[in-house]
Amino acid sequence: MTIKLHCFGESGNAYKAALALQLSGLDWEPVKVDFFGGETRTPEYRASVNAMGEAPVMIDGDLRLTQSGVIQDYVSEKSGKFGGKDNAERREILRWVLWDNHKLSSMAGVTRFLMNFLPADKRPAEVIxxxxxRLKGAYAVLNDHLEGRDWIVGEGVTNADLSCCGYLYYPEAFGFDRKDWPNIDAWLTRLSNEPGWKAPYDLMPGSPADRA
Amino acid sequence: MTIKLHCFGESGNAYKAALALQLSGLDWEPVKVDFFGGETRTPEYRASVNAMGEAPVMIDGDLRLTQSGVIQDYVSEKSGKFGGKDNAERREILRWVLWDNHKLSSMAGVTRFLMNFLPADKRPAEVIxxxxxRLKGAYAVLNDHLEGRDWIVGEGVTNADLSCCGYLYYPEAFGFDRKDWPNIDAWLTRLSNEPGWKAPYDLMPGSPADRA
Known part of the structure; x- marks a missing residue:
């Protein structure tokens, strides 16, 4: 049975789940969510897909999972990949996934939205x-951690990498420039060299170009 | 061996870990971190306690863990409590812990900080x-979820409850009023009736009163 991922190209949170599915080798396909058309805010979406009104949502047979970190956890269980080699690595991965949700992807996602997907006269300059x-502090923590390391945890790709990279491949400006953070830059290149890797708008349906 | 938790009263993220330790029945004690004196921003703290420059940090013998959600995971492993009764509950707990890190505690923590712990003339009104x-949206999701439920996941207290409550017992104003959200209000009362429960400033050392 093919796993279905309800997602849309602009969502870095959806990208985390899509990239885990893609690199795992599991059989999956994306289903487009019309976020910018308001689909996730409809009562129907909340009732039938996700009460939190969010994407991504993964459907595998009778199982429906939301939150990218939970989907990554499931992909690891099913594929045996990206979850770490022991309990200590598992906890270290969880640490970085939580940190990413708290300090990196959450802030990057909203900042990119405000700077790119709101009308120019509605962009709150002070918030941005x-x-x-705050994001600069997060980039510094990640860049320092990657000094002398190929991957965030252990010797290969884990969900820590697949979470923290969520918004960092997007082309829209939100104040992140890879050139400013050499260890992050090298790590993003390394990850993009993994077999099967695709950039967000190539991996998931929908992009700003569709609305241009 | 007594588990040590480096923490401070004002931190809702530290409270999540402290409350899990407290309600688990494990032997633990708090160690005060002088956050407002700048301790977490010193090179010594980053080198010897936490490279992310954050609290809480838990020390159990040779094991050092950071991020409240990771400490909660460890407390569950060691005590057998709060982790859910099966894999489906474990995933549902993870979903809420991630959601809390992304949408609730992260936003509540920074907003409370800006409104209460910055000088009055430095508070960024637009950001607040x-x-x-955004927090109103999060309260609504949690309040709706708690309709007809005693606990966020399953039939008893789990790390989902111990994460989402992190900032909601604090007395300082940040835009959250329990009376506006009856299901959240009843759930916070229910949780505070658990044996051993204490409010943040009673459970951890340090409070705004110390600096008054």
């Missing part, structure tokens, strides 16, 4: 500047 | 209003 300041 | 708007 504040978030960018 | 923006965050409060």
């Amino acid at each position: 500047a504040f978030n960018q300041g | 209003a923006f965050n409060q708007g």
Whole structure:
């Protein structure tokens, strides 16, 4: 049975789940969610797909899972990949996935949205500047951690990498420039060299170009 | 051996870990981190306690863990409590812990900090209003979920409850009023009736009163 992932190209959170599925080798396909058309905010979506009103949502037979980190956990269980080699690695991966949700992807996602997907006269400058300041602290933590390391945890790709990279491949400006963070830059290149890797708009349906 | 938790009263993220330790029945004690004196930002703290520059940090013998969700995971493993009764509950707990890190505690923590722990003339009004708007969406999701439920996942207290409550017992104003959210209000009362429960400033050392 083919796993279905309800997702849309613009979502870095959906990308985390899609990339885990893609690199795992499991059989999967994306189903487009019309986020910008308001689909996730409809009562029907909340009732039938996700009460939190979010994407991604993964369907595998009778199982429906939401939150990218939970989908990654399931992909690891099913494929045996990306979950770490022992309990200590598993916890270290969880640490970085939580950190990413708290400090990196959450801030990057909203900042990119405000700067790119709101009309120019509705962009809250103070909020954007504040978030960018916090994000710089997060980039520094990740860049420092990657000094002398190929991957965030252990000797290969794990869900820590697949979570933290969520928003960092997107072309839209939100204050992140790979050139400013050499260890992050090298790590993103390394990850993009993994067999099967695709950029967000190539891996998932929908992109700003569709609305241009 | 007594588990040590490096923490401080004002931190809702530390409270999540402290409350899990407290309700688990494990032998633990708090160690005060002087966050407001700058301790977590010193090179010594980053080198010897936590490279992310954050609290809480848990020490159990040779094991050092950071991120409240990772400490909760460890407490569950060691005590057999709060981790759910099967794999489906474990995943549902992870879903809420991730959601809390992404949408609730992260936003509540920073908003409460900006409104209470910055000098009055340095509080960024636009950021505070923006965050409060996002938080209302999060309160609504949690309040709706708790309709007809005693606990967030399953039939008893889990790490989902111990994560989402992190900032909701604090007395400082940040735009959350229990009276506005009856299901959240009843759930917070229910949790506070658990044997051993204490409010943040009673469970951990340090409070705004110390600096008054």
